[in-house]
Amino acid sequence: MNEETKDLPLVLIVDDDAMTRMLVVEALEPEGFRVEEAASGIEGIAAFQRRRPDAILLDVSMPGMDGFECCRRIRGLPDGERIPIVVLTGNDDDESITCAFEAGATDFVSKPMRWKLLGYRMRYLLRASTVLEDLARSKASLAFAQELAHVGSWEYRVGSTEGSWSPELFRILGLDPETDPSNFNCLIQRVPEEERPQLNHAFMNLHAAGLKFGLEHRIFRPDGSERFVLQRAEAFCEQDRTVVLRGTLQDITERKMHEAQIEYLANHDALTDLPNRNLLSDRIAQSIAQAHRAVQRLVVMLLDLDRFKFINDNFGHPVGDGLLQAVAARLKGAVREGDTLARLGGDEFVIVMPALTSTENVELAARKVLDVFSLPFVVEGHELHVTTSIGVSVYPEGGTRSEMLLKTADAALYSAKDSGRNCYQIYTCAMGVQVEEQAELINALHQAIVQHELELYYQPKVDLGSGRVSGLEALLRWRRPGIGLIPPDSFIPLAEETGLIIPIGEWVLRTACAQAKAWHDAGHPDLIMAVNVSARQFRQQNVPQLVLSALAESGLAARYLELELTESVLMRDRETAVKALRQLKEIGVVLALDDFGTGYSSLSYLKEFSFDVVKIDRSFICDVTTDDGASLARSIIAMAESLHMTTVAEGVETEGQLNFLNTNRCDTMQGYYFSRPLPANEMSALLGAGTRLPADSCRRAPMRHTLALAGNDEVKLLPETNT
Numbered sequence: 001m002n003e004e005t006k007d008l009p010l011v012l013i014v015d016d017d018a019m020t021r022m023l024v025v026e027a028l029e030p031e032g033f034r035v036e037e038a039a040s041g042i043e044g045i046a047a048f049q050r051r052r053p054d055a056i057l058l059d060v061s062m063p064g065m066d067g068f069e070c071c072r073r074i075r076g077l078p079d080g081e082r083i084p085i086v087v088l089t090g091n092d093d094d095e096s097i098t099c100a101f102e103a104g105a106t107d108f109v110s111k112p113m114r115w116k117l118l119g120y121r122m123r124y125l126l127r128a129s130t131v132l133e134d135l136a137r138s139k140a141s142l143a144f145a146q147e148l149a150h151v152g153s154w155e156y157r158v159g160s161t162e163g164s165w166s167p168e169l170f171r172i173l174g175l176d177p178e179t180d181p182s183n184f185n186c187l188i189q190r191v192p193e194e195e196r197p198q199l200n201h202a203f204m205n206l207h208a209a210g211l212k213f214g215l216e217h218r219i220f221r222p223d224g225s226e227r228f229v230l231q232r233a234e235a236f237c238e239q240d241r242t243v244v245l246r247g248t249l250q251d252i253t254e255r256k257m258h259e260a261q262i263e264y265l266a267n268h269d270a271l272t273d274l275p276n277r278n279l280l281s282d283r284i285a286q287s288i289a290q291a292h293r294a295v296q297r298l299v300v301m302l303l304d305l306d307r308f309k310f311i312n313d314n315f316g317h318p319v320g321d322g323l324l325q326a327v328a329a330r331l332k333g334a335v336r337e338g339d340t341l342a343r344l345g346g347d348e349f350v351i352v353m354p355a356l357t358s359t360e361n362v363e364l365a366a367r368k369v370l371d372v373f374s375l376p377f378v379v380e381g382h383e384l385h386v387t388t389s390i391g392v393s394v395y396p397e398g399g400t401r402s403e404m405l406l407k408t409a410d411a412a413l414y415s416a417k418d419s420g421r422n423c424y425q426i427y428t429c430a431m432g433v434q435v436e437e438q439a440e441l442i443n444a445l446h447q448a449i450v451q452h453e454l455e456l457y458y459q460p461k462v463d464l465g466s467g468r469v470s471g472l473e474a475l476l477r478w479r480r481p482g483i484g485l486i487p488p489d490s491f492i493p494l495a496e497e498t499g500l501i502i503p504i505g506e507w508v509l510r511t512a513c514a515q516a517k518a519w520h521d522a523g524h525p526d527l528i529m530a531v532n533v534s535a536r537q538f539r540q541q542n543v544p545q546l547v548l549s550a551l552a553e554s555g556l557a558a559r560y561l562e563l564e565l566t567e568s569v570l571m572r573d574r575e576t577a578v579k580a581l582r583q584l585k586e587i588g589v590v591l592a593l594d595d596f597g598t599g600y601s602s603l604s605y606l607k608e609f610s611f612d613v614v615k616i617d618r619s620f621i622c623d624v625t626t627d628d629g630a631s632l633a634r635s636i637i638a639m640a641e642s643l644h645m646t647t648v649a650e651g652v653e654t655e656g657q658l659n660f661l662n663t664n665r666c667d668t669m670q671g672y673y674f675s676r677p678l679p680a681n682e683m684s685a686l687l688g689a690g691t692r693l694p695a696d697s698c699r700r701a702p703m704r705h706t707l708a709l710a711g712n713d714e715v716k717l718l719p720e721t722n723t
């Protein structure tokens with residue numbers, strides 16, 4: 001084929017008459033066409049398959065296969081569907097023209113023809129065919145895009161009942177484009193009755209006033225399945241008159257399902273599947289509105305499992321989670337239909353009970369909830385005996401908004417915990433005051449750290465051999481503006497509960513170490529600084545690391561720092577405590593067991609953890625003038641001596657107590673008898689003045705002791721028979 005002509009349109013002429021074929025060639029080639037010839041129908045089909053022409057000129061009357069049959073066959077072949085076929089008919093042969101169109105012809109030309117016009121005719125035909133093909137392609141890609149996006153489209157011309165619907169619109173509605181009509185009535189039939197008025201109204205406004213709309217509604221397919229759709233529509237005007245309404249219908253069922261799932265997750269607790277705090281607030285608000293209308297009371301119970309942390313710490317979190325699920329299931333079985341059971345998080349549950357009339361009924365309901373815990377829970381083979389404390393708040397006395405009812409129930413819960421757990425308390429105004437005071441205190445304690453309102457006082461420890469000050473105990477004070485000096489007992493438990501003990505404990509340790517180093521440098525080089533570390537602080541903070549950092553920062557040698565710990569440090573999570581104590585021993589600090597005699601008084605603790613110092617609790621020293629008190633104190637001193645530990649007697653206030661300690665070889669005394677705790681500047685003065693115990697107040701002759709030990713290494717603090 002000639003390179004120059006290969007892109008020209010190719011026309012196939014099928015005619016048994018060689019003359020006609022020649023005339024066609026003569027007419028078309030000068031007009032920019034290539035022409036392929038075929039002398040019969042069979043040849044024409046073969047040429048079509050071989051050359052894939054752009055158009056066909058087909059004679060009607062040919063021997064063998066006529067032009068109609070040839071046309072039909074070509075239409076049935078691949079690519080034959082849309083090729084322009086022009087049938088050559090005899091003049092005024094109306095029947096042939098009809099037959100030609102029925103056989104699939106695109107156009108016809110009557111013979112004899114004006115050959116000059118054939119080129120124009122063919123060009124027009126090819127242009128129309130290209131446009132049709134482009135249109136078909138766009139329709140196909142639009143249908144594909146609509147299918148992908150689940151968007152169907154429709155169009156109605158004003159005045160006509162039938163519209164034009166895209167295939168995807170039929171699919172979304174579950175209708176058949178072959179049999180179902182594409183009109184508004186057919187669409188509205190699929191919409192649930194209760195949603196029809198809104199859609200009708202929107203369509204009326206669109207039609208009458210051109211108001212476009214976007215509306216979400218449901219449809220039901222003929223098979224009964226439900227879908228959510230978004231209907232959008234607009235009106236198109238000509239000369240201020242609406243002529244066409246066009247719209248789309250998007251299937252948004254999946255999006256709706258995801259939204260519903262997200263909403264469910266946002267409102268439910270993942271572990272127990274119960275409503276969470278979010279949904280609970282709504283439910284309480286609804287119940288309040290109902291109770292208000294019906295002039296009824298409403299009960300909100302806040303439950304907190306007793307010692308849940310113990311179960312989590314000792315059996316592990318999977319068991320803790322299993323227990324929470326089991327509790328949720330049991331509570332679900334215990335509440336009435338119409339009540340709401342929710343989980344607030346952690347081990348806190350809430351039950352909302354509408355329409356409880358009398359206080360007796362409220363108490364009855366609370367006891368019923370306590371009973372839910374009477375039998376043990378079995379989780380992963382563990383039999384767990386769990387109780388709960390319940391705070392009850394009643395609308396309207398306990399509050400008229402949901403946050404208030406929860407807050408007052410919390411105050412009542414606090415009171416139930418305070419009364420020994422496994423019980424309920426109904427909120428009273430007095431509890432409210434207590435809660436508010438506490439909230440205020442927490443706030444102020446936060447401020448205290450930032451505003452430098454914390455101070456350390458120091459109390460001397462006196463060596464009973466020499467009468468000299470051998471060490472100091474750092475004791476925390478809070479100078480609260482407008483109130484005065486607050487003792488630690490009033491705020492340390494709260495600091496522990498709120499976690500504020502971490503920054504406070506750190507400040508105490510760093511300040512005490514720095515002060516000890518300052519006093520060393522000022523000429524008191526042997527002073528040992530004792531710092532209290534509470535059990536909770538010990539658990540919540542990495543104390544060994546903090547100690548290392550405070551020592552490095554201050555330059556104080558480890559042997560001049562003493563940590564006073566109580567036995568409760570060892571009660572929970574023993575393994576971690578043991579590890580931390582070993583680390584502290586390695587660092588080289590002095591370990592003192594504080595308040596000895598008030599706890600388990602276990603000799604095995606003293607041996608196992610190699611404490612260096614035992615501090616005899618003030619309550620024993622107070623009693624040393626009685627026989628029993630004296631005997632107990634003597635036993636502790638003897639026991640400590642046998643374990644090579646030094647003893648410090650706390651709270652020494654009288655000469656009699658001091659004499660007793662000297663007589664019984666106690667090593668060190670601490671108490672008001674020598675000095676009260678003093679601020680740093682006053683303590684500097686005391687140290688500078690070389691204040692000490694007079695020689696006749698110090699230890700004299702040694703004394704023999706008897707140590708009474710019970711089995712299992714327990715110290716049996718029995719009265720000693722005097723020798």
Ligand SMILES: Nc1nc2c(ncn2[C@@H]2O[C@H](COP(=O)(O)O[C@H]3[C@@H](O)[C@H](n4cnc5c(=O)[nH]c(N)nc54)O[C@@H]3COP(=O)(O)O)[C@@H](O)[C@H]2O)c(=O)[nH]1
Nearest residue numbers: 475476487488489508532533534651652653670671672677
């Ligand atoms: N975790 C921390 N606990 C601390 C810290 N500072 C103090 N505390 C603990 O608070 C409790 C009360 O302490 P405080 O009110 O300072 O009382 C101490 C002494 O003032 C008091 N004491 C001393 N001598 C006497 C006396 O002769 N009579 C008498 N009635 N009281 C006296 O004893 C308290 C010291 O006790 P102890 O620690 O057991 O040696 C107290 O438990 C402190 O431990 C802190 O920074 N962190």
